Amino acid sequence: MSERNLTLLTDLYQLTMMQGYYENDVNNHEVVFDLFYRNNPSKNGYAICAGLEQAIEYIENLHFNEEDITYLESLKLFNRSFLDYLANFKFTGDIDAIEEGTVVFPGEPLMRVKAPILEAQFVETALLTIINHQSLIATKAARVVRAAEGDAVLEFGLRRAQGPDAGVYGARAAIIGGCTATSNVLTGKLFDVPIAGTHAHSWVMSFEEEIEAFRAYAKLFPDKCILLVDTYDTLESGVPNAIKVFDEMKAAGIKSASYGIRLDSGDLAYLSKRARMMLDEAGHTDAIISASCDLDELLIADLKRQGAKISLWGVGTNMITSSDCPSFGGIYKLAAEISKDGTVIPKIKISDNPEKVTNPGIKKIVRVYDKKTYKMLADILALEGEVFKEEEPLTLLETKARWKKMKLKPHTFVLRELLVPIYRQGKKVYQNKTVKEIKTYAHTELETLWDEYKRLINPQIMPVVLSDKLYELRQKMLEDYKKD
Amino acid sequence: MSERNLTLLTDLYQLTMMQGYYENDVNNHEVVFDLFYRNNPSKNGYAICAGLEQAIEYIENLHFNEEDITYLESLKLFNRSFLDYLANFKFTGDIDAIEEGTVVFPGEPLMRVKAPILEAQFVETALLTIINHQSLIATKAARVVRAAEGDAVLEFGLRRAQGPDAGVYGARAAIIGGCTATSNVLTGKLFDVPIAGTHAHSWVMSFEEEIEAFRAYAKLFPDKCILLVDTYDTLESGVPNAIKVFDEMKAAGIKSASYGIRLDSGDLAYLSKRARMMLDEAGHTDAIISASCDLDELLIADLKRQGAKISLWGVGTNMITSSDCPSFGGIYKLAAEISKDGTVIPKIKISDNPEKVTNPGIKKIVRVYDKKTYKMLADILALEGEVFKEEEPLTLLETKARWKKMKLKPHTFVLRELLVPIYRQGKKVYQNKTVKEIKTYAHTELETLWDEYKRLINPQIMPVVLSDKLYELRQKMLEDYKKD
Numbered sequence: 001m002s003e004r005n006l007t008l009l010t011d012l013y014q015l016t017m018m019q020g021y022y023e024n025d026v027n028n029h030e031v032v033f034d035l036f037y038r039n040n041p042s043k044n045g046y047a048i049c050a051g052l053e054q055a056i057e058y059i060e061n062l063h064f065n066e067e068d069i070t071y072l073e074s075l076k077l078f079n080r081s082f083l084d085y086l087a088n089f090k091f092t093g094d095i096d097a098i099e100e101g102t103v104v105f106p107g108e109p110l111m112r113v114k115a116p117i118l119e120a121q122f123v124e125t126a127l128l129t130i131i132n133h134q135s136l137i138a139t140k141a142a143r144v145v146r147a148a149e150g151d152a153v154l155e156f157g158l159r160r161a162q163g164p165d166a167g168v169y170g171a172r173a174a175i176i177g178g179c180t181a182t183s184n185v186l187t188g189k190l191f192d193v194p195i196a197g198t199h200a201h202s203w204v205m206s207f208e209e210e211i212e213a214f215r216a217y218a219k220l221f222p223d224k225c226i227l228l229v230d231t232y233d234t235l236e237s238g239v240p241n242a243i244k245v246f247d248e249m250k251a252a253g254i255k256s257a258s259y260g261i262r263l264d265s266g267d268l269a270y271l272s273k274r275a276r277m278m279l280d281e282a283g284h285t286d287a288i289i290s291a292s293c294d295l296d297e298l299l300i301a302d303l304k305r306q307g308a309k310i311s312l313w314g315v316g317t318n319m320i321t322s323s324d325c326p327s328f329g330g331i332y333k334l335a336a337e338i339s340k341d342g343t344v345i346p347k348i349k350i351s352d353n354p355e356k357v358t359n360p361g362i363k364k365i366v367r368v369y370d371k372k373t374y375k376m377l378a379d380i381l382a383l384e385g386e387v388f389k390e391e392e393p394l395t396l397l398e399t400k401a402r403w404k405k406m407k408l409k410p411h412t413f414v415l416r417e418l419l420v421p422i423y424r425q426g427k428k429v430y431q432n433k434t435v436k437e438i439k440t441y442a443h444t445e446l447e448t449l450w451d452e453y454k455r456l457i458n459p460q461i462m463p464v465v466l467s468d469k470l471y472e473l474r475q476k477m478l479e480d481y482k483k484d
Numbered sequence: 485m486s487e488r489n490l491t492l493l494t495d496l497y498q499l500t501m502m503q504g505y506y507e508n509d510v511n512n513h514e515v516v517f518d519l520f521y522r523n524n525p526s527k528n529g530y531a532i533c534a535g536l537e538q539a540i541e542y543i544e545n546l547h548f549n550e551e552d553i554t555y556l557e558s559l560k561l562f563n564r565s566f567l568d569y570l571a572n573f574k575f576t577g578d579i580d581a582i583e584e585g586t587v588v589f590p591g592e593p594l595m596r597v598k599a600p601i602l603e604a605q606f607v608e609t610a611l612l613t614i615i616n617h618q619s620l621i622a623t624k625a626a627r628v629v630r631a632a633e634g635d636a637v638l639e640f641g642l643r644r645a646q647g648p649d650a651g652v653y654g655a656r657a658a659i660i661g662g663c664t665a666t667s668n669v670l671t672g673k674l675f676d677v678p679i680a681g682t683h684a685h686s687w688v689m690s691f692e693e694e695i696e697a698f699r700a701y702a703k704l705f706p707d708k709c710i711l712l713v714d715t716y717d718t719l720e721s722g723v724p725n726a727i728k729v730f731d732e733m734k735a736a737g738i739k740s741a742s743y744g745i746r747l748d749s750g751d752l753a754y755l756s757k758r759a760r761m762m763l764d765e766a767g768h769t770d771a772i773i774s775a776s777c778d779l780d781e782l783l784i785a786d787l788k789r790q791g792a793k794i795s796l797w798g799v800g801t802n803m804i805t806s807s808d809c810p811s812f813g814g815i816y817k818l819a820a821e822i823s824k825d826g827t828v829i830p831k832i833k834i835s836d837n838p839e840k841v842t843n844p845g846i847k848k849i850v851r852v853y854d855k856k857t858y859k860m861l862a863d864i865l866a867l868e869g870e871v872f873k874e875e876e877p878l879t880l881l882e883t884k885a886r887w888k889k890m891k892l893k894p895h896t897f898v899l900r901e902l903l904v905p906i907y908r909q910g911k912k913v914y915q916n917k918t919v920k921e922i923k924t925y926a927h928t929e930l931e932t933l934w935d936e937y938k939r940l941i942n943p944q945i946m947p948v949v950l951s952d953k954l955y956e957l958r959q960k961m962l963e964d965y966k967k968d
Contacts, residue, residue, distance in 0.1 A: 004488075008670040009648050011640070013681035015669065016705060020687065024700050031690070071673040077705070121686065128643035129651055136646070156495070159612035160811040162620070162654065164493050165647035167613055185499065186492040189555040197497035202605065202818045203504065205831055206515070216508050221500060221561070232834055266836060317811045326810035327644040327801045334686045347689055350716055352750060 007064055008071070010125040015072070018118045019082045028116040030093075030338035032362050035111035035127060038355065041139050041325040045459030046449065048142050048442055049110045050173045051134030052100045053432050056422065058126050059091050091119050092426035096419040098365070100433065101138075101176050101442030103449060104418075105379055105464045108365050110135070110330070112419060114338075124332040133166065134173040136328035137320065140297075141177025142446065144319050146454055147297035149304060152180040153313045154196050156292055157320025170320045176438050178446075179315075191435040198224065198262065204231040211241040218245050218259075225249075225259040226290055226312075229275070234266055239275045243282045250283075260288030262314070268293065269308040276309035288312055296323065297456055333358045348477045359470060360477055365418040368394070368408070369448065376448045377413065378406060382467035388415055396465045406463065491548055492555070494609040499556070502602045503566045512600040514577075514822035515831075516846050519595035519611060522839065525623050525809040529943030530933065532626050532926055533594045534657045535618030536584045537916050540906065542610050543575050575603050576910035580903040582849070584917065585622075585660050585926030587933060588902075589863055589948045592849050594619070594814070596903060598822075608816045617650065618657040620812035621804065624781075625661025626930065628799050630938055631781035633788060636664040637797045638680050640776055641804025654804045660922050662930075663799075675919040682708070682746065688715040695725040702729050709733075709743040710774055713759070718750055723759045727766045734767075744772030746798070752777065753792040760793035772796055780807065781940055817842045832961045843954060844961055849902040852878070852892070853932065860932045861897065862890060866951035872899055880949045890947065 021028065040047050064072070064086045072078055072086065093115020098104055110131060113120050145153050155174040161167035171179075171187035181194035188195035199217055207213035210232055218225050227245065229238025242261050249256060261279070263271050268291045279287045291303075292314030300313055317323060335358065337345045346360035359381060366380040366388055378396050380388065388394065391410050398404040422430040433441070452460035466474065505512065524531050548556070548570045556562055556570065577599020582588055594615060597604050629637050639658040645651035655663075655671035665678035672679035683701055691697035698711050711729065713722025726745050733740060745763075747755050752775045763771045775787075776798030784797055801807060819842065821829045830844035843865060850864040850872055862880050864872065872878065875894050882888040906914040917925070936944035950958065 004648075006648055006670070008673055009642070009651065010669050011642055011667040011681050012669050012672070012679045013667065013683055016681060017683050017687045020683070020700060020704050021690070023704060025690075033686075068673070072669075075672075075679070077708075117690065125643050126648070129645055129648060132644055133647040133650070158493070158495055159609050160616055160813075161613055162646040162805065162810070163617040163649035163652075164488075164490055164610070164613060165649035166617070167493065169647050183495040183497065185494050185496050185556075186490070188496075188559075189492055189552070195496045195559070197495050197500060199497055199501050199504070201833060202517075203501045205818050205833065206505070206509075206601065206821070216504060220504050220507060224561075233836075265840075317813075321646065321805075321810040323810050326646070326805040326807050329644070329801075334689050337690070349685060349689065352717075356749075 003061070005061055005063070005065060006058055006126055007062055008068055009129065010122065014122050014125055016077065017121055019078055021117050021121065022082050022085060025117060027340065028118050029340070030114060031117045031120050031334060032336040032338070033113045033120050033124070033332050034109040034335045034358070034363065035113070035131060035330055035332045036107055036109050037328060037330045038106050039329060040106060041136055041322060041328050042143060043457070044139055044143060045453040045455065046103045046105060046139075046462065047135055047328070048138040048177055048445070049098050049102050049104045049131070049135045050100045050138035050176050051131040051169070052097055052422070054130045054134070054169060055097075055111070055127050056428060056430070056432070058130060059095070059123065059423065060428065062089070062091050062123070064089055089119075090426060091115065091123065091423070093119055093423065094421070094425065095423040097422045098418045099420060099441070101438040101445060102418060103376075103445045105462050107359065107381065107464050108379060109363060109419065112362070114362070128330050128332055132328040132330040134169055135330065136322050136326070137170045137173035138177040138442070139328070140319050140322040141174040141179050142442070143297040143456055144300065144315050145178030147300040147304070147456060148313050151311045151313055153178065153315055155179045155182040155184070155319060156314040157316040158184045160317040161320045167320065172435060174319060175435055176442050178439070178443065193435050198226045199228055201228065201231045204228065210237055211244060214241055214245040215248070218249055222249065222254050223257045225256050226262050226288065228264060229261045230263055230265045234263065234271050235274055235278070239278050243278060243284065246284050246287060247282065258288060260290060263289065263291045263310075264293050268310065269303050269306040272309040273307065290314060292316065294318065301456060335360060336362050346473060346477065348474065348481070350481055357478070359466065359474060361470065361473055363470065367416045367418055368396070369414040369416070371412050371414050374414070374448060375450050376462065377408070378463040378465055380465055380467055381470055383469050383473070386467055386469055390415055396463065398463055399466045399471065487545070489545055489547070489549060490542055490610055491546055492552055493613065494606065498606050498609055500561065501605055503562055505601050505605065506566050506569060509601060511824065512602050513824070514598060515601045515604050515818060516820040516822070517597045517604050517608070517816050518593040518819045518842075518847070519597070519615060519814055519816045520591055520593050521812060521814045522590050523813055524590060525620055525806060525812050526627060527941070528623055528627060529937040529939065530587045530589060530946065531619055531812070532622040532661055532929070533582050533586050533588045533615070533619045534584045534622040534660050535615040535653070536581055536906070538614045538618070538653060539581075539595070539611050540912060540914070540916070542614060543579070543607065543907065544912065546573070546575050546607070548573055573603075574910060575599065575607065575907070577603055577907065578905070578909065579907040581906045582902045583904060583925070585922040585929060586902060587860075587929045589946050591843065591865065591948050592863060593847060593903065596846070598846070612814050612816055616812040616814040618653055619814065620806050620810070621654045621657035622661040622926070623812070624803050624806040625658040625663050626926070627781040627940055628784065628803050629662030631784040631788070631940060632797050635795050635797055637662065637799055639663045639666040639668070639803060640798040641800040642668045644801040645804045651804065656919060658803060659919055660926050662923065662927065677919050682710045683712055685712065685715045688712065694721055695728060698725055698729040699732070702733055706733065706738050707741045709740050710746050710772065712748060713745045714747055714749045718747065718755050719758055719762075723762050727762060727768065730768050730771060731766065742772060744774065747773065747775045747794075748777050752794065753787050753790040756793040757791065774798060776800065778802065785940060819844060820846050830957060830961065832958065832965070834965055841962070843950065843958060845954065845957055847954065851900045851902055852880070853898040853900070855896050855898050858898070858932060859934050860946065861892070862947040862949055864949055864951050865954055867953050867957070870951055870953055874899055880947065881952075882947055883950045883955065
């Protein structure tokens, strides 16, 4: 995405609305939009946010070139003066965001855009596309990696990804979510992350005999020699032939850093147990058994429960598409307007559905940790200027049930603000992190959650509470609306 | 994708295998791979193949640049001589493919690649990524469009697409599948297809009063004036305010080419019926009622059954991700090798699962239509040299139940071969079609299917039969395998 001009990657209505604002709002007044989501994907207990680096690249490259303007002109929807404005368009606002790899929860602004309304409105679609996609896959990957209980998980999904970007940035997000490596070479090159892979059935089929294919492969890559054993018959042919080749390597004095087999069909629990016995009996106790084949987090967890002897998991389709939940419901809603004199006018989106009423005002997120364990206790959604102190008592009231209290004594908790400055007046003020750094950070983030919040099915729900001030503002705005 | 170098968009194992072939096969012998799939997505009765144009662009741009080679070298997996080979790599083979927009069925080669093994192996991953993605979305869109029974369907999913490409090429595929327009401006520009969209809730919220927002919009775009009526209260506020504005337009003598409302929440059946009554009573019988909000083909079909008064459908997340089935299971399997003297040696992939045994040899697909109705009767998978004549009787035996026969008399049927030449010895010999042409073609393709095959749930299964010669070859190879 780094050098691509994705300026027209938007919904037409952003441009028609922009022309409307251009015509009706000579001051192009400043507004604040929140990018947030309402439900964790896959009924997970949290999400891992990702995609900020690509969102930044998008903002950096934002400009309508001549070809874009000519195209827009050809639509006969826009007037000359607005098109001239677009020709000089650039982003001049502020962006704050939660850093990639952070554990996040529904309702929290992952990104907060404060800019003249034409700019703030315009960037909606592409920001959502980018953040929604990568947060989805990072979250799914975190689930899969958790199911693997410390075993390495490899991302293998490129061929089933929803197009090249889905493969490339999906693999990036999967690494952030905890995968050890990806098969995707382009992702490896672009983001300096480990890549992995050995051979396919076609390699075996292109030789007269399976064992010849194995021998040839072992000769070529003795140090990373994982042989695919299910082309013909896993236990009758594949595993015995692999063992022969491993014997030959041993006899020739070749010490492999990593060798073993890959199962890609059949019952992985049964086959891995039988294969383990066969490999062990032949003295190859350090041979790895890896598996692929329509895996997802629930199947991996179940195979583990059944004692499958697999220690390396290749996960494709179900992770790269987040197949049980292929979209992350990020939305982008107006939270405030800034009047000419700088006053912040909070805005609220009413809905028949109480879950869909938005939180008004310019907000921040304060995360509360237990001081002793550094496990997370709650998040507070608060107004920007509010101050919380570790040396004062803190009472948190559950937003939907304000009689439910969490009372914290002074000096027993640690506070941390999640939003960090990314842009100030159109200038990038954030130093990108490498994917490796983000992955390490995401790992430590997950460590701050008790296991209960990370359960794959029916996890405990982390409280995200409104500060008293934000709660009162919201209630007042709802009351005012009722009176109308 | 047109100018992007996606050469490294591949699985690492393609490159490790290639080095293997490079070392072990000095002749780089020719092979034939089939790209096909095993099951229709969404339990549909057919698929619409798409993505060929982007597959061609990928092949056209295929080359390892210096940066790519440097990266591969840094992996310390590949030897100098192989890297030098890659630096001069280009595709020199033949490709045949089924044209985009064609109705296809499981087991049929959508693409057939005949090339030296290093090249044929290398292109696997990217071809699958491209064809799988677009065929998935084109098929899903065809389902949604069918559910809409002639109403226009707009593609609105960019913000929930799995990354920019998924949005851009997904929208392209959705148009091929029958959508009237997309909200995606970049797709509109790249592929010269209609784009659509009006305004969002934020437009309404940025005005003091809903009616002011509607007036401002109507003034700006009188000719395409679809007002979003659910920001506050659809029936109490939105629709009455829209009617006021339509009244004002009428009074001012403004004739709109297309005006009406959009519903984006609540019960769409109830709200649309009530809104229709209100609009009709006010004399706006030609006002359009459009709807969006988590729609998919089954919900649209159900809303239609309940008499919803909606004639324009905006479909987002569920179509752009094919949410019920977010991957198309295309695979790429070795079908034959060509020996030095040019002999074709058929190859078969055995599997414990009989469904997964491949069809050997260089194949073609012959489609059989009823001459009177031009409705499709069956597809024949045959060996390349086989000849079928319309003036001779034709007997088709079902592959899995060869006692089930279809006997056709001479001159009662029409035959058509589906694979067309795309590349010959590395040269493109195919003239790209425009997306509009492909969409029209896909529409005529769907007309060749009786409704039974297009049922959204539990459709009739189109017979794809093996020719006697192909069946016998396959049986013989299975027998030979058994003897080993």
